[in-house]
Each structure stands twice: as structure tokens, then as C-alpha cells.
Amino acid sequence: MRCQRCGKPISPLRQLTDREFCCEGCRKRGPRASASMMRDLEFEEDPFWESTPSGLPKQPQQSKSSNTALAGAVFGVLAAMLGLRVLFPDSNAGGPSPLATAAPTTLPSAGNDRDLARRSSFSNNWASWLQSHMPGEQPLQVKSDFRSRLSEWTGGAGGWSWNGNTVTPGKLRLWKPTLSSKDYDLQFRASIERKGMGWAFRARDTDNYYATKILLSRPGEASGASIVRYGVMNSWTFDRTELPLPVALQRDRRYNITAMVRGNRFTTLIDGHVVDEWSDSKLRSGGVGFFADEGDSSAIEWADFREQKGWLSRWLSASLFIPPNLMVP
Secondary structure (H helix, E strand, O other), X not given: OEOOOOOOEOOHHHHOXXXXXOXXXXXXXXXXXXXXXXXXXOOOOOHHHHOOOOOOOOOOOOOHHHHHHHHHHHHHXXXXXXXXXXXXXXXXXXXXXXXXXXXXXXXXXXXXXXHHHHHHHHHHHHHHHHHHHOOOOOOOEEEEOOOOOOOOEEEOOOOOEEEOOEEEOOOOEEEHHHOOOOOEEEEEEEEEEEOEEEEXXXXXXXXXXXXXXXXXXXXXXXXXXXXXXXXXXXXXXXXXXXXXOOOOOOOOOOEEEEEEEEOOEEEEEEOOEEEEEEEXXXXXXXXXXXXXXXXXXXXXXEEXXXXXXXXXXXXXXXXXXXXXXXXXX
């Protein structure tokens, strides 16, 4: 409520005794404008008050176009943040992965491997483009076809051998460029020649790592294969679990196997189908490697490693000059 003389708001205490003037001086001088004009002043600016010599400050006028532009900008930023969070989720995100609902009950796709690779490349093209063009430290991406022997690998070389374009693992060896990574995808193309094959991830060294193995007991039969996963700390094995695979696997047939490592959640895929998922929080960083237990034999054609960095960590590290390893991935 405003004074009918000067247009100033009437204080709540004054309104108890006088709802027309803000003070006795204004009441003695009388009203300057009609009551209807005073009511209009409550909602919008009036030229009458702008032209008075009372020196009242002018209220800034908000345009509808500027409000619309601001709302559009806020909506655009929120949409971009949501999209980036879906593409590059933070490693601390908990809860079950939606990938788990996609676990198949039939054979993996036996289609042309070139077509499978083309479809996978097409679907990830734009996500890879964003990863490579975002500010901050670039995520590590390395690939090995094992033709350079074991120059990029560390650990015991016992039992490792080469046969044409494939390598047969022996004792655990770790991929040196990956050892400081946290969240990543490991994809490799391999076949089981005898009994099973195994790989390690979140490996600090050959005494501390997580391991996954695929064992093949009855080739071609449903539930004829199983997956084993466990952890190793200070050379001691913990939480070893063996579960039947929901797919039928063949001996000597090559499969595309992917290990997705995100925070405390680990997912295994065979030819793009989720076959296992589990979680553990004991080991928070470390690289990848391959191994074969006694009696196991497998052939690996190539391995591809792609680190996943959180978009928020990369953006802030580039903007504020904070090392990425100090930010939440």
C-alpha cells in the first residue's frame, strides 16, 4: 500500500492507524493522485510518478523477450547437463545398472563380426566426438594387437606364447599404460581353446586386483559355461563367486568380450549382451591384464582400452586449472 501524496510504501505499523498517507506531513499536504491511480501503481510503473520532482528512483522495466531468452538459456543448460550425465556418468553413482535388465537367455549374436563392429562404432561416434572435444585432460585410449610382444605389459611372462595373430596368456601380466585409471571399458576379442580364460581389472599390481574368468565345461549347451569373479588383496583371494552363464558358448569360436568398470559396479558383456554384473568397493583404481590358471588356454586377437572420465571433472579442471585426479571422476 502506497502513500497518496509521495507514492512511498506505507509501513505496516503506520497502516494500523492510517492507510492513506505514510506520515503526518503528507497527510497535511493532501493527496496528489486519485486512489485508483495508487492501486495501479502497485502493479506497474506510472509516468505520473516518473515526472514528479520528488526524486523517486525509477523501477527497471522487465521485457517479456528478455525473460523468455533467460528461461530458454536455463532450459538449454539443464538439458545439456542431463545429456552429458547420461553419456558420462559419475563413478560414484549407485544403484543397479539398467544394463542388467538386458541379460539375454539365448545365444549371443552369431552375425557378421564386421557388421557388429560397424553398428557399435556408429552408435558411439558422437559420444566419442564429445569425449575428444571436451576441455580438460583427454581420457586414455589404447589398443594392442600383441604384435609388439610384451613391451607394454608388466608381470610374469611365464606361459605366454604367440600363434600367428593371437597371443595365449600365462601368468598375470598387466597393461602398463592403464595402471592409474579408475573407470573404463576393456574390450577384447578372444576364444577359449581349453577350459577357460581370465582377465584382471582395477589391478594395482599382481597382488591386488579384481578377476573374472569364463569357464567352459560343456560347449554348445545351455548352462554349459559359467563365470567366476573374485578379488585379490595382498595375494589373498576374497568373495569368490561362480554363476552359470545365460548363454551357450562354443570352443574355439571368437567372441567380443567387454568389461565395463564404473565406480563400484562391474559389468561383463559377450557380443554386446550383458551376462554378469556385480559390485565391490575395496579397490578404487588400477589397470587391466590377462592371465590363465593351470589347465586354461585361450587365444586373444586384440584388446582395446577406453578410459571414462566424468564430464564435470574435466570441465572444472580445465576452467579452474585443477588437476583432474583431484576431481570427482
